[in-house]
Amino acid sequence: MGQQVINGLFLGSIYALFALGYTLVFGVLDILNLAHAAVFMVATFVAVALVGHGLDILLALPLAVLFAGLLGLVLERVAFRPLRARTDSNIAGLISSLAAATIIEAVALEIWGPNITRFPFGTMPEGPASQFQLLGGTVSRLQLTIIAVAVLLFLVLTWLVKGTRLGREVRAVAESPRSARVLGVNVDRAIAAAFFISSALGGAAGVLYGLAFNSISPDMGHGVELKGLAVIVLGGMGSMPGAVLAGFALGLTEVFVVANLGGSWRDVISFAGLFLFLVLRPRGLMGAAATREA
Amino acid sequence: MRLAGRISLFFAAASLLLTGSARAATVVKIGAALSLTGPAAAYGAQQKAGILAAVDEINKSGRLKGVKLEAIIEDDASTKEQGIAVFQRFINKDKVSAIIGPTLSNTATAADPLAQGAKVPVVAISNTLPKGITDIGPYIWRVSLTEAQVIPSALKAAQAKFGFKRAAVLYGNDDAFTQGGYGVMKSALEAMGTTTVGTQTFAKPDKDYTAQLTALLAAKPEILVVSALVENASGIVTQARQLGWQGPIFGGNGFNSPKLMSNAGPAAEGVYVGTAWNKPSTDAANLAFQKAMADRKHDPDQFCAQAYTGVLAIAEAIKLSGGKGGREDIRAGFLKVKGLPTPLGTFAFNKDRDGEHSAALQVVKDGKFQIVK
Numbered sequence: 001m002g003q004q005v006i007n008g009l010f011l012g013s014i015y016a017l018f019a020l021g022y023t024l025v026f027g028v029l030d031i032l033n034l035a036h037a038a039v040f041m042v043a044t045f046v047a048v049a050l051v052g053h054g055l056d057i058l059l060a061l062p063l064a065v066l067f068a069g070l071l072g073l074v075l076e077r078v079a080f081r082p083l084r085a086r087t088d089s090n091i092a093g094l095i096s097s098l099a100a101a102t103i104i105e106a107v108a109l110e111i112w113g114p115n116i117t118r119f120p121f122g123t124m125p126e127g128p129a130s131q132f133q134l135l136g137g138t139v140s141r142l143q144l145t146i147i148a149v150a151v152l153l154f155l156v157l158t159w160l161v162k163g164t165r166l167g168r169e170v171r172a173v174a175e176s177p178r179s180a181r182v183l184g185v186n187v188d189r190a191i192a193a194a195f196f197i198s199s200a201l202g203g204a205a206g207v208l209y210g211l212a213f214n215s216i217s218p219d220m221g222h223g224v225e226l227k228g229l230a231v232i233v234l235g236g237m238g239s240m241p242g243a244v245l246a247g248f249a250l251g252l253t254e255v256f257v258v259a260n261l262g263g264s265w266r267d268v269i270s271f272a273g274l275f276l277f278l279v280l281r282p283r284g285l286m287g288a289a290a291t292r293e294a
Numbered sequence: 295m296r297l298a299g300r301i302s303l304f305f306a307a308a309s310l311l312l313t314g315s316a317r318a319a320t321v322v323k324i325g326a327a328l329s330l331t332g333p334a335a336a337y338g339a340q341q342k343a344g345i346l347a348a349v350d351e352i353n354k355s356g357r358l359k360g361v362k363l364e365a366i367i368e369d370d371a372s373t374k375e376q377g378i379a380v381f382q383r384f385i386n387k388d389k390v391s392a393i394i395g396p397t398l399s400n401t402a403t404a405a406d407p408l409a410q411g412a413k414v415p416v417v418a419i420s421n422t423l424p425k426g427i428t429d430i431g432p433y434i435w436r437v438s439l440t441e442a443q444v445i446p447s448a449l450k451a452a453q454a455k456f457g458f459k460r461a462a463v464l465y466g467n468d469d470a471f472t473q474g475g476y477g478v479m480k481s482a483l484e485a486m487g488t489t490t491v492g493t494q495t496f497a498k499p500d501k502d503y504t505a506q507l508t509a510l511l512a513a514k515p516e517i518l519v520v521s522a523l524v525e526n527a528s529g530i531v532t533q534a535r536q537l538g539w540q541g542p543i544f545g546g547n548g549f550n551s552p553k554l555m556s557n558a559g560p561a562a563e564g565v566y567v568g569t570a571w572n573k574p575s576t577d578a579a580n581l582a583f584q585k586a587m588a589d590r591k592h593d594p595d596q597f598c599a600q601a602y603t604g605v606l607a608i609a610e611a612i613k614l615s616g617g618k619g620g621r622e623d624i625r626a627g628f629l630k631v632k633g634l635p636t637p638l639g640t641f642a643f644n645k646d647r648d649g650e651h652s653a654a655l656q657v658v659k660d661g662k663f664q665i666v667k
Contacts, residue, residue, distance in 0.1 A: 003508045003512075003537070004505060004508050004509075007502075007504040007505050007508055008505075010504070011502055011504075011505075115553075116525045116528070116553075116557060117557075118528075118557055121559045121560070131536070131538070137508075138536070138537055138538045140536055209501075212502075213501040213502060213529060213533075214528075214529070214532060214557070215501045215525065215528070215529045215557075217525075219499075220501070222499060223499045223500070223501060254505065255504075255505040256505075258494070258505035258506055258509065259505050259506075259508065259509040260509075262493075262494060262495060263467070263494055263495035263496050263497070263500075263506055264467060264495050
């Protein structure tokens with residue numbers, strides 16, 4: 001029981017981290033950035049390459065996250081900004097983000113090949129020496145680190161959005177780009193900043209996911225993409241605390257379904273639950289009924 | 295590739311002539327469709343080395359009086375399409391007496407019916423799909439053991455070592471191969487009188503198996519039995535060890551890859567897998583095979599040994615049908631092959647035209663597969 005709670009929290013923290021960046025862009029732009037999973041994957045490969053060149057993971061992680069953020073800026077400039085003036089920019093943006101995701105994945109396939117790779121042995125402490133008992137289960141330091149990083153990044157992001165000038169600008173743009181511009185907000189800059197933060201978070205999730213499961217391949221984003229979407233819907237589209245809460249809820253649900261009903265039931269129960277929840281509470285766990293949040 | 299094969303055979307033939315073979319030998323052509331490029335290229339390279347060595351050794355030994363074997367090796371590119379093209383060539387243009395291959399079961403299901411239609415005997419050397427290979431017809435024979443043949447005897451060997459009574463099973467339920475392996479494991483465990491304390495499933499895209507493993511380990515098994523492809527297998531093994539499982543892990547043929555060690559590292563230690571080739575066996579036929587490969591500076595694996603055995607089976611069939619190497623002669627000869635010494639052990643075909651020989655159990659130790667004695 002204790003072990004399954006730990007498993008669920010751990011899985012949930014990765015879903016939450018992935019969904020945080022996903023929901024941020026949705027909150028600001030009202031579009032789903034389907035390239036988020038591709039950024040998640042590329043950042044992992046960059047971190048593997050850096051560690052492979054002898055860098056410590058403590059240095060490789062922030063560099064890979066920075067790379068992910070910059071890739072987010074490029075995506076915004078190439079795939080989203082040119083379409084923003086159009087009336088159908090939501091659908092057009094969705095399609096062009098899908099195109100960007102496909103291109104990034106194809107490039108990754110060309111560079112790194114289709115095989116599964118992993119971080120070099122010894123990147124993080126492994127084996128019984130790095131584990132200890134908690135709540136009647138076995139926990140590794142890596143797992144605790146990942147849960148802690150997820151919570152920390154959530155706090156930093158909340159502060160960034162609620163407590164800084166940049167955050168206020170991003171929220172203003174989310175509310176109404178036109179009003180924000182009238183009030184002197186540099187709309188392009190605020191949106192670019194949102195993309196940078198979102199992609200950096202996605203990249204961080206990718207590197208931690210890679211460290212956790214050591215099963216890194218160009219299609220590693222596929223499994224998380226749909227779960228991330230479910231999490232932001234469940235949390236309330238655009239709500240950050242909602243995404244975190246829903247991430248943990250989905251992680252725990254999945255683990256307990258697998259443990260009690262078997263692996264085949266996992267997605268059935270999770271998504272049926274999501275459907276039922278949305279029928280009863282369409283705005284999600286923490287989504288605002290009528291207004292939007294960033 | 296084929297040219298190189300032919301050249302070496304030319305020299306083999308030339309040396310035979312020089313050593314004073316008085317009368318001209320009848321040449322029996324054997325076509326080999328191997329995956330020399332594409333995803334299965336690693337297997338194809340081993341098979342090619344095994345076939346060329348076997349043909350060479352047999353011709354040198356003079357075991358077949360008045361008959362000289364000639365191997366024609368073609369690349370099936372690991373695809374059905376090219377496999378079919380190569381088979382058509384062998385049957386109609388080269389007019390071979392028998393065909394070895396193709397490397398993949400998938401290709402065999404498409405190409406073997408052509409040979410069956412043309413009544414050309416085929417010897418599968420690496421197809422392990424239990425159903426749908428030798429079922430194609432009476433001209434399709436197989437040297438490689440199927441999953442259904444390897445897993446039960448390997449599990450029995452593991453039980454003899456650990457004396458386990460409680461097993462937990464984890465398998466991929468979205469893949470024909472892993473699901474088939476699970477079926478074999480389940481019935482083998484039942485036949486051995488083992489209690490299955492838990493069964494869990496996963497899907498190919500999964501990366502996190504901790505929920506399944508935690509539930510299985512909570513039931514206190516004595517062995518963890520897993521049917522998975524190597525990508526999933528590495529993650530499963532790693533996470534089981536992270537959850538504190540130190541007991542034995544038994545895997546199906548999907549585990550039979552060095553990738554398991556490169557992806558799971560130290561966690562792979564203590565993983566048990568069945569294998570068709572008992573490398574350290576001191577049978578005379580196995581020692582002769584290893585010497586033949588060492589002379590050619592080639593480090594053989596299971597696929598090489600199976601390919602070598604495929605040629606031995608054809609040679610035996612020719613011998614048993616009175617030194618005649620026609621298509622029907624070879625097929626008739628196969629029916630009589632019994633007690634043939636090969637690198638894989640004493641070999642015979644059963645009534646389903648599948649090969650029968652003993653399987654061995656291997657374990658990962660110090661980052662390498664080693665045979666459990």
